[in-house]
Amino acid sequence: MTLLVKDVMAAGPAAVRPDASLAEVARLMREQRTDDVLVAHGDALLGVVSARDIGVPEGVDPQGVSVDSVCGADPVTVRADDPAGEAYRLMREHDVRRLPVVDDGKPVGIVGLGDLTGGGDDGRAAGESEGDTPEV
Template sequence: MAEYVRDVMTPGVVAVRPDASLVEAAQLMRTQHIGDVVIADGQDVVGVLTDRDITVRAVAEGVDPLAVSVGTVCTPDPLMVAPDDPVSAAVTLMREHAVRRLPVVENGLPVGMVTLGDLAEAEDPGSALADISRAEPDARHGT
């Protein structure tokens, strides 16, 4: 397995302000082919919003996605790792807190994301999860 988070993370992040609408975040997820955005207030990471958060915490509750901000639906104060942290530290955090992705922050700025798929690709490139993580989004299914 890779030694450091920087060796397995997906570099770059898509970030939105806490006052952005859920629609804005969802449109970014669609155009970028991603399932999460970082919520940043200035240069501070204040939350993470996933496609599941939008579905379960907003749509399923019947809220208007144009009128609700990402800051009210996101997971606030997310767990984070640094690029120089050991991969084992990221795995431990994910396991202990049952999370599937962690923002990677360096000098206070988000620089990437490490996901279960990233870890699967590094640990077992032939696994089903690694294959799925590498696959291109299927436009027929809206992902």
């Protein structure tokens, strides 16, 4: 049986409007204990903002900077019914650690490298040796 993205994703991802301030995003990340937040307008996914994206230069008020000015646009996505191996392949190909999961164009979850690898820090699936492709 093939493992699907929906079997390992976190449903109900944290999301903000594109006009949310960086201070709001940082607060949401802290409350939700997440490093990535989806940026959406209504049901449309616009991008993803990570903790690395929200660094604010000294002297700049994070309340005055909106998330749409720093979020990555045109995010790489997967569908909930895609094989988990496809998510892993896309993460490696695009050098990202998390992917938004969309169904019918609407964000429904997020899947991280740790969800696919059993939490391994080296980016390989559990039991995988260097150069192998995960059997997920």
